[in-house]
Amino acid sequence: MEKTVNNRAWLLVLPVLAVVAFSAVIPLMTVVNYSLNDTFGNNQFFWAGLEWFEEMVTSDRLHDALGRQILFSAIILAIEVPLGILIALNMPKRGFWASLCLVLMALPLLIPFNVVGTIWQIFGRVDIGLLGHTLAALGIDYNYTNDPLDAWITVIVMDVWHWTSLVALLAYAGLQSIPEAYYQAARIDQASRWAVFRYIELPKMKGVLLIAVLLRFMDSFMIYTEPFVVTGGGPGNSTTFLSIDLVKMAIGQFDLGPAAAFSIMYFLVILLVSWVFYTVMTNLDRESGA
Amino acid sequence: MARITLDDLAHSYLPAPAGEADYALKRMTHVWEDGGAYALLGSSGCGKTTLLNIISGLLHPSEGRVLFGDRDVTGAPTAERNIAQVFQFPVVYDTMTVRENLAFPLRNRGRDAAYVADRVQSIARMIGMETALNRKAKGLTADAKQKISLGRGMVREDVNAILFDEPLTVIDPHMKWELRTQLKTLHRQFGHTMIYVTHDQTEALTFADKVVVMYDGRVVQTGTPEDLFERPAHTFVGYFIGSPGMNLFDARIEGDRARLPGGEVELAGHYDAAGAGRTRIGIRPEYAVLTAGQGLPVTIRRVEDVGRHRLVRAETAGQPVDIVVPEGMPIGAELTHVAFPPDRISVYADDWRIEGRAA
Structure with a gap:
């Protein structure tokens, strides 16, 4: 019919x-x-x-910002993912302490981005900030406003403080879904702690870790507010990431054409990387499932 | 390999158990002889798994000791006890191949590659998975995964005991029979102590030399399948073993007579049940005989043909009774009574069997 x-x-x-x-x-x-x-x-x-696109593709300024951006995302992923997993592995599994941990872990995630920036901006100040002043008192030469390395460290520590919880919570959810029988079987099979992690915990966490890495990559690649509040992209251009540079170009210099071309390429880069990443991970999954 | 002794053992999942009811495992002393094939039988929730987990060290008992041979292992971790255990639901390492799964317990013990390869090959043959050795374990069916779990349990030759916790639940029936036979063969070949938990009596009776029946956190009887059938030590054993289970009647015991509401039954000896709360007599349906006038009056409710024999569901003295009628014997209207041969009757005082003195 x-x-x-x-x-x-x-x-x-x-x-x-x-x-x-x-x-x-x-x-x-x-x-x-x-x-x-x-x-x-x-x-x-x-x-x-395509004049603006040509200008942007060949612009050293954009290349530098892209380089800094990639470096930043790579560093925070390399710190936050293992650290998040480590925290999740050591969190209590149930009871009062588990709830308390979850609440404490969720706190940084609930703070507005520019507030996070302000907190660290003040925290790190050498004159009045607890961190900056303490370090100065200890004789450590720390000043994020004129030392590029210190600025980088501050921005990275801030991001780790802000977002490791997300990875930890996702990993924790993955760990909680592992039936007790797996751990028992591993004990019977005399597996080492590392083998338990490698063959039971990691495979079971893979799905949530994929999401965690994807989210953290996208967010960190688009980061704007927190470093802008803390360093304003400085000293010099040392912490000028793509978004910060883009805003400078569009609103500071009012170069709307190049900024628009920049935006579109920026968007496409994120889309491309996320797509490649996702495809690779899901293909790995399918292979191991076959 | 060693004899496993549970010495004055008890376990409660509560931090501060108050009464006996708080214990999942009531105080017991029990010995598993080296090289025995035991079936641990009982209904769900009677403490079978708790007992296994205590033996393997997954659980620390609240009270008492666990001995392997003469060595006290109560505080020893699972790895040190070198025990294999197979769980009810399949546990496989998803990212490994079938081969790696089977080799895992041996690799963890640092055995050399040639030995591992050899062992894996023979176990694979035993569970019928030789052709699937290079597949990832992840995409396999539940019963293939359970076969891998079984294989992992059997791959070590030097274990002190192999514990099976209802391992064939997810396996389909014809494979069940085959795997059980394989386990028997393995037992004959290597002589490991094996403890096989199940709530399926056929499984228990076909696998084991000795059946241990648990009820409500207690071992109520240990014996050969024949002992359990002929002389159930506890009403639970009578009811649980056999299909259908033993007929039990409330009765007053007076010497060599049991007085039921519908009449009197002669017993094989003199019983002293004074002081007991509830007294009952039990008779297997296989031993109850329909007669034309001897014994207690009976009302037949239903006759079920179950193949080799027929099962009569009836009522006597206001209580249900099952009677097995052999093939070929006609069930006519003249069969109005049921007789119990005295030497087949078990007498229970407060659920425990008591023995009579010779009349």
């Missing part, structure tokens, strides 16, 4: 299309528009073609 085709059903999709158009497509097209034109205000546009 042939099914009747009723094209009026498409009308039901219209509301979603409208919402998506106004929330994503139209704003994005505005950026595309800016990236392909030059404007001097008064709503006058001059066709620039």
Whole structure:
């Protein structure tokens, strides 16, 4: 029997299309528009073609910011993922202390980003900050406002403080789902602590860790607020990550064309990396499942 | 390998057990002889798994000691006891292949590669998974995974004992029979002490030389399958072993007579049940005989044909009674009574069997 085709059903999709158009497509097209034109205000546009893209692709400034960005994401992932797992492994499994740990762990995640920035900005100050002042009193030469290394350390420690909880909580959820029988079997099989981690805990946590790494990569690659509040991208350009540079370019220098081209490439890079990452991880999963 | 002794052992999952009811395992002393094939039988929740976990060291007993031979291992960790245990539900290491899974306990003990390969091969043959050795364990079916778990349990030759905790629950019936036979063969070959937990009496009776029946945290009887059938030491054993279980009747015991509401039954000896709270007599359905006038009056409710024999569901003295009628014997209207041969009757005082003096 042939099914009747009723094209009026498409009308039901219209509301979603409208919402998506106004929330994503139209704003994005505005950026595309800016990236392909030059404007001097008064709503006058001059066709620039791919000029801005060419300028940005070859710009040392963008290359430097991208390099810093990649370095930053790599460092925080390398710290937060193992540290999060380590914390999750050592958290109490049940009872009052487990609840207390969960609440304490969740706290940094609930603080608004610019507040986190302000906290660390003050915390690290040499004149009045607890951390900065203490370090100075101990004779350690620490000053995030004029030493690039100190600035980096501050920004990284801040991110670790802010986001390790997320990894830990996800890993903890993964660990909680492992049936007790697995640990018992491992004891019977005389497995070492490392073998238990390697063959039971890690495989069972893989799914949540994939999500944790993906979230932390995307967030750290787009980081803006916290380092902006703490260092403002300095000293010099040493902590100017992609977002910070982009805002400087778009709002500080009002280079709308290059900034728009920059935005689009930035977006595509994140999309690409996330896609590659996700595909690789799910393929690994499928292979081991076959 | 060693004899395993549970000395004055008791276990409670509560931190401060008050009464006997708080104990999952009541105080007991029990010896598992070296090289025995034991079945540990009992209904769910009677403490079988608790007992196994105490032997393997997964659980520390609240009271008492566990001895391997003469050595006190109560405080020793599982690894040190060198025991194999197979759980009810399959546990496999997902990221490993079947081969690596089977080799895992041997590798952890640092055995050399040639020995490991050889052992894995023979275990794989035993569980019928030779062709699947290089597959990842992850995508396998539940019963294949359970076979791997069984294989991992059997791969070490030098274990003190192998404990099976209802290992065949997820295995399909014809494979069950085959694996049980394999376990028997393995037992004959290596002579490991094996303790096989189950609530399935057929499984218990076919696997074991000695059956240990547990009820409510207690070992109520240890014996050969024949002992359990002929002389159940506790009403639970009577009821649990046999299909259907033993008929039990409330009765007043007066010397060599048991007085039931519907009449009197002659016993094989003199019994002294004075002081007991509840006294009962028990008779296997296989030994109850339908007669034309001898014994207690009976009302037949239903006749079930179960193949080799027929099962009569009836009522006597206001209580249900099951009677097995041999093949070929007609069940006519003249069969109005049921007789109990005196030497087949067990007498119970407060659920425990008492022996009579010769008449």
